[in-house]
Amino acid sequence: MINQSRFEQPIKKANIYLIGAVAAMAGLLFGFDTGVISGAQEFLFQTFEVGSRSSALRGFVVSAVPLGALLGALVSGFFAKQLGRRKSIMMTAILFLVGTLAAAFAQNLGSVVFGRLLMGLAIGISAMVVPMYLSEVSPAKVRGTIIFLFQLAITLGLMSAFAINLGFAEWIHDTATNWRWMFGMGVIPSILLFLGMAWMPRSPRWLMLKGRKDEARKVLQYLLGKTDVSDCMEEMEESLKHEGGRDWGALFRKPLLPLILMTFGLFVFQQLSGINAIMYYGPEVFASSGFGEKAKFLAQLSMGLINVLATIFGVWVIDKLGRRPLLFIGFIGMIVCLGILSFCLASNGAYPSLSLSSTLLYVVFFAISLGGVPYIMMSEVFPLKSRSAGMAIASCANWLFNMLVSFSFGILVDKLGGMEHVFMLYAGCTVLGLIFAWRYVPETKGRHLEEIEHNLYEGKKPLRYLGNPVDHKEFEQPLNAFLKKEEEALSCCKN
Numbered sequence: 001m002i003n004q005s006r007f008e009q010p011i012k013k014a015n016i017y018l019i020g021a022v023a024a025m026a027g028l029l030f031g032f033d034t035g036v037i038s039g040a041q042e043f044l045f046q047t048f049e050v051g052s053r054s055s056a057l058r059g060f061v062v063s064a065v066p067l068g069a070l071l072g073a074l075v076s077g078f079f080a081k082q083l084g085r086r087k088s089i090m091m092t093a094i095l096f097l098v099g100t101l102a103a104a105f106a107q108n109l110g111s112v113v114f115g116r117l118l119m120g121l122a123i124g125i126s127a128m129v130v131p132m133y134l135s136e137v138s139p140a141k142v143r144g145t146i147i148f149l150f151q152l153a154i155t156l157g158l159m160s161a162f163a164i165n166l167g168f169a170e171w172i173h174d175t176a177t178n179w180r181w182m183f184g185m186g187v188i189p190s191i192l193l194f195l196g197m198a199w200m201p202r203s204p205r206w207l208m209l210k211g212r213k214d215e216a217r218k219v220l221q222y223l224l225g226k227t228d229v230s231d232c233m234e235e236m237e238e239s240l241k242h243e244g245g246r247d248w249g250a251l252f253r254k255p256l257l258p259l260i261l262m263t264f265g266l267f268v269f270q271q272l273s274g275i276n277a278i279m280y281y282g283p284e285v286f287a288s289s290g291f292g293e294k295a296k297f298l299a300q301l302s303m304g305l306i307n308v309l310a311t312i313f314g315v316w317v318i319d320k321l322g323r324r325p326l327l328f329i330g331f332i333g334m335i336v337c338l339g340i341l342s343f344c345l346a347s348n349g350a351y352p353s354l355s356l357s358s359t360l361l362y363v364v365f366f367a368i369s370l371g372g373v374p375y376i377m378m379s380e381v382f383p384l385k386s387r388s389a390g391m392a393i394a395s396c397a398n399w400l401f402n403m404l405v406s407f408s409f410g411i412l413v414d415k416l417g418g419m420e421h422v423f424m425l426y427a428g429c430t431v432l433g434l435i436f437a438w439r440y441v442p443e444t445k446g447r448h449l450e451e452i453e454h455n456l457y458e459g460k461k462p463l464r465y466l467g468n469p470v471d472h473k474e475f476e477q478p479l480n481a482f483l484k485k486e487e488e489a490l491s492c493c494k495n
């Protein structure tokens, strides 16, 4: 039964933040492995003599990671449910390690592609399972902050990739080996992720799903720092009564279908905002804005740094301001910045400083909103029994549209006749995203996962109001009626 006092429980913050930091190591690898190719590709293609005309082959090497990630997202629900959240993350650490070694020691391009596909597979699985695990071990008060740590780790990974790219390109001129070192750096976080996760607790909600109540109780006692956790156990048992599980059809009916569409849509708009056109093709964009050879890499690195700093701000405010206000501020800021960037690009490099500042500000607005909120939303709104499947579908949107945007960028620049038009197109998509968020995204700040689930089933609340406080009367009336009936039945027996 849902009871307000439960949300005032003491939290063992140190435990939660430690878990957040270890699991988020997967985010670091996500950012690093997607970002490192922007610097490594030039040397890699020189080593294997891939000419600039073999654009399909080049494109295939670059997009092997998003392709692997799409496959990973497709199977992520299966692993999260069968193997469990913690073991699935440990499995991705092994995939990250093997993929990194295969790419770093590759003797031909095929092995590089194989290694990058494995890395992608690991990214696709972990980008779904890590936020899910974090949402299931964190108390409502700090849940947004903890999941946002995953996004922070992605940005740290991207920034380290940009820094390593610049360092190796500038100071290590042995083109036959420097790309191997660039890839190889991923070995350290992979080992740390594996060892760290081996010490972390399992998700109590997954344990309940598997009927392992005693273990779930122990984990809750550890997380909450108290021995009496019966109220939380009761809530989780309550949520297991809802439909879901093997019933895939339920995902495409009410009340789950709107959740699928909302989380899927958030990732579509995250990618259509053009963030990865800037992350993956940053140096080219800066060159078109009038930057020189070295300056374009420095500009990319400063963008990586700003991304990290703004995400730290996001981590700090997400559970104070809430998801919706951050989304709106972010969307509006991004639209304005994309417009200014497009103007700068149209003026043929006449305003390099304005173009750099609008790009950096765009990244700030992305980082505090669309960067983390889709991951948070997909981990919060799905009921326990359908969580794996629902989140897997939302993650597919992430990778499908990531591939679409990163693959189509060059083609669109040619077809539309310049980068300025492509960025205007992203601005248009972001306007649609703003309207979408306004109409459909709920505010879930401070809500317990089981409260959200209660609002969905018993409360029958529309999508937008899923995060509203639970109407206790609405829950207590049927319960009181039930208790009265029981009492009557008992008194009949006594008589």
Ligand code: BGC
Pocket (backbone or CB within 6 Å): 151, 154, 155, 158, 270, 275, 276, 279, 307, 370, 371, 372, 398, 402
């Ligand atoms: C997105 C990535 C993007 C990164 C940039 C993440 O939320 O899913 O595609 O590269 O943010 O910080």
